[in-house]
Amino acid sequence: MKVSVDRDLCYGSAECAYRVPAVFEFVDGFGVVRPGREQTGEDPGVLEAAEKCPGQAIGITESPRSTPHSAPDRS
Numbered sequence: 001m002k003v004s005v006d007r008d009l010c011y012g013s014a015e016c017a018y019r020v021p022a023v024f025e026f027v028d029g030f031g032v033v034r035p036g037r038e039q040t041g042e043d044p045g046v047l048e049a050a051e052k053c054p055g056q057a058i059g060i061t062e063s064p065r066s067t068p069h070s071a072p073d074r075s
Helices: 013-018 044-054
Strands: 002-005 024-027 029-033 059-063
Touching: 013 024, 013 044, 013 059, 024 059, 044 059
Parallel strands: none
Antiparallel strands: 002 059, 024 029
């Protein structure tokens, strides 16, 4: 799966960095994916971080053969 953080939705709670510090970090007041960690396996911690993100800023995309799954659309 591929992990990303939408800076337009992130408001800097740092929940992701607290939950999965190996994948996320807190930079300039926003949660970001650590360099080189954009691609990760089925990590339950990453899935939980996406579900618990208060701004719904974490996007998760499955491998190209699978159906995409990401944070709920807030439009």
